[in-house]
Amino acid sequence: MVVHLDRAEMWKPLHLFDVHTDTVELEGLRALDPQAFSAAYDEYFPIILRFARYRLGDETEAEDIANDVFTRLLEAVRSRRGPDTNLKAWLLATASHAVNDALRKIYRRPVELLDSDLADLTPLPPEIAETNERTQVIRLALSKLKPDLQNVLALRFGQGFSLEETANSMKIKVNYVKQLQFRALAALHLEMEEATNE
Amino acid sequence: MNDRLLLALEDCLQSMQNGDSQDAVLARYPGHSAELRSLLDASQIAQGIDRDPIPQKVLSTGRLHLLAQVDEARKKRASHKAISPLMRFSLVTGFVLVFLIAGGNGLLTASASSLPGDPLYGIKRTAENAHLMFTFNPAQKLALEDEYYQLRINETEALLANQRTVQVKFSGLVESQFADGWLVSGIRVIVNPQTEVDGEITSGMHVDVEGLTQANGTVLAQSIHPESDENAGDGAIHSPASGEEHATETSQSESGETPHTEDSPTNSGRGTSGEGGGGETVSATQSDNSGSDQGSGDVTKTPQPTRKFEPMKTEAPTKTPEPSKTNEPTRTPEPTK
Numbered sequence: 001m002v003v004h005l006d007r008a009e010m011w012k013p014l015h016l017f018d019v020h021t022d023t024v025e026l027e028g029l030r031a032l033d034p035q036a037f038s039a040a041y042d043e044y045f046p047i048i049l050r051f052a053r054y055r056l057g058d059e060t061e062a063e064d065i066a067n068d069v070f071t072r073l074l075e076a077v078r079s080r081r082g083p084d085t086n087l088k089a090w091l092l093a094t095a096s097h098a099v100n101d102a103l104r105k106i107y108r109r110p111v112e113l114l115d116s117d118l119a120d121l122t123p124l125p126p127e128i129a130e131t132n133e134r135t136q137v138i139r140l141a142l143s144k145l146k147p148d149l150q151n152v153l154a155l156r157f158g159q160g161f162s163l164e165e166t167a168n169s170m171k172i173k174v175n176y177v178k179q180l181q182f183r184a185l186a187a188l189h190l191e192m193e194e195a196t197n198e
Numbered sequence: 199m200n201d202r203l204l205l206a207l208e209d210c211l212q213s214m215q216n217g218d219s220q221d222a223v224l225a226r227y228p229g230h231s232a233e234l235r236s237l238l239d240a241s242q243i244a245q246g247i248d249r250d251p252i253p254q255k256v257l258s259t260g261r262l263h264l265l266a267q268v269d270e271a272r273k274k275r276a277s278h279k280a281i282s283p284l285m286r287f288s289l290v291t292g293f294v295l296v297f298l299i300a301g302g303n304g305l306l307t308a309s310a311s312s313l314p315g316d317p318l319y320g321i322k323r324t325a326e327n328a329h330l331m332f333t334f335n336p337a338q339k340l341a342l343e344d345e346y347y348q349l350r351i352n353e354t355e356a357l358l359a360n361q362r363t364v365q366v367k368f369s370g371l372v373e374s375q376f377a378d379g380w381l382v383s384g385i386r387v388i389v390n391p392q393t394e395v396d397g398e399i400t401s402g403m404h405v406d407v408e409g410l411t412q413a414n415g416t417v418l419a420q421s422i423h424p425e426s427d428e429n430a431g432d433g434a435i436h437s438p439a440s441g442e443e444h445a446t447e448t449s450q451s452e453s454g455e456t457p458h459t460e461d462s463p464t465n466s467g468r469g470t471s472g473e474g475g476g477g478e479t480v481s482a483t484q485s486d487n488s489g490s491d492q493g494s495g496d497v498t499k500t501p502q503p504t505r506k507f508e509p510m511k512t513e514a515p516t517k518t519p520e521p522s523k524t525n526e527p528t529r530t531p532e533p534t535k
Binding site for chain 2: 032037042057063071074139158182186192
């Protein structure tokens with residue numbers, strides 16, 4: 001069974017962050033209330049997982065990071081270092097740091113080529129091959145953007161967050177989100193053009 | 199960055215989300231259509247980067263894992279909370295007190311036999327000062343001061359016996375004089391040109407000595423001067439104010455009485471020196487009795503007879519014989535006129 005995300009639902013008018021609800025949530029988390037953790041997980045785990053997957057392009061690694069973010073949340077509230085008001089922003093910021101760390105490790109990791117004798121060298125169907133190639137180009141172009149530009153794309157176009165939601169999640173002003181969004185799209189377009197020309 | 203362009207981009211994105219076509223929204227901004235088109239193309243790419251749904255299995259597995267961690271954390275917190283804050287505070291305080299008492303007693307015991315220059319000597323002196331500070335009975339305080347006074351001398355003797363070279367400070371009685379120094383309470387004190395000698399030092403005088411013990415069994419004095427009240431805190435006996443002493447001596451000389459004399463100023467400890475009457479050493483506790491002696495003249499009015507040995511008075515008669523007073527009657531025969 002899979003959770004289908006309706007695009008229209010994703011782009012519905014934003015609901016501003018409810019500070020009161022967040023405070024109640026955080027009090028439950030600090031009390032180590034299993035229901036509070038369960039509710040927070042249901043509400044935010046998909047967001048964190050999708051955010052990590054958007055930036056990494058690796059399902060397994062994204063799952064590990066999303067689970068790790070909630071383990072960190074538990075440790076933080078236990079030692080009273082957790083979020084004060086904005087739980088979603090705290091989770092996304094933690095996820096962003098984890099993704100940046102993971103990407104650094106990936107870039108440092110040497111590429112190991114397997115023995116060609118063991119590989120299936122049968123060519124893929126043209127459509128699939130073309131799709132895969134385009135996906136790789138897009139991923140490469142995205143990976144070349146700065147982390148804050150990747151984040152704004154992940155939230156605005158991956159999660160479908162509104163400008164205000166994105167601003168709230170990144171703890172920045174709406175006008176700055178607009179600027180980041182503009183720069184991110186321009187940079188992505190440029191990278192895509194360069195990749196296509198190559 | 200052009201604000202109008204930012205607004206136009208946002209407007210185009212919103213309109214396309216609401217179902218408008220790209221061409222239709224671009225038609226609203228003919229001056230920026232080329233730039234906006236590239237941005238809208240990029241936004242389409244960005245939206246298509248991750249459209250996969252999230253498997254339910256991932257969600258349920260992750261939730262179970264998290265709730266197991268929460269349960270474990272709750273158990274840990276519950277075991278921690280089993281000890282109430284008050285009980286925890288009491289336990290910690292108790293441990294600290296036991297440690298301090300046990301450790302403090304051990305330190306005091308260990309420091310009791312320490313000598314100047316030893317690591318624990320400071321603790322010993324601090325304990326002595328604290329003991330003095332919290333002794334409020336004047337008689338007990340004087341007895342304690344006597345004890346510490348003698349202890350300083352004993353320590354210096356022990357250092358000399360061990361041929362150790364250490365800075366010492368003690369008070370004692372000048373018993374005799376040598377060519378190069380004095381014998382102070384049985385300790386030979388050597389002076390050199392660098393020694394600060396305050397005033398005239400004579401036998402029988404109480405002096406404060408500060409110097410260095412030497413391997414030859416002597417103390418090389420850095421300073422030697424008649425004892426003052428300032429050294430009371432060093433375990434020296436509190437002596438009456440010097441002003442009172444002068445007052446006593448003055449009254450004695452003015453009255454023409456023979457000063458108090460001592461045959462042998464060999465007592466090294468002031469506490470044992472019974473000059474002026476042994477009972478007067480605790481005069482502070484016998485103030486009622488002193489009042490009954492007021493009829494005996496100025497000398498007896500001295501509120502607290504000095505406990506300090508006063509050898510200077512032994513020499514006074516030779517300096518101030520004043521025999522003329524006894525000869526006055528010889529002047530009286532005036533009948534010749």
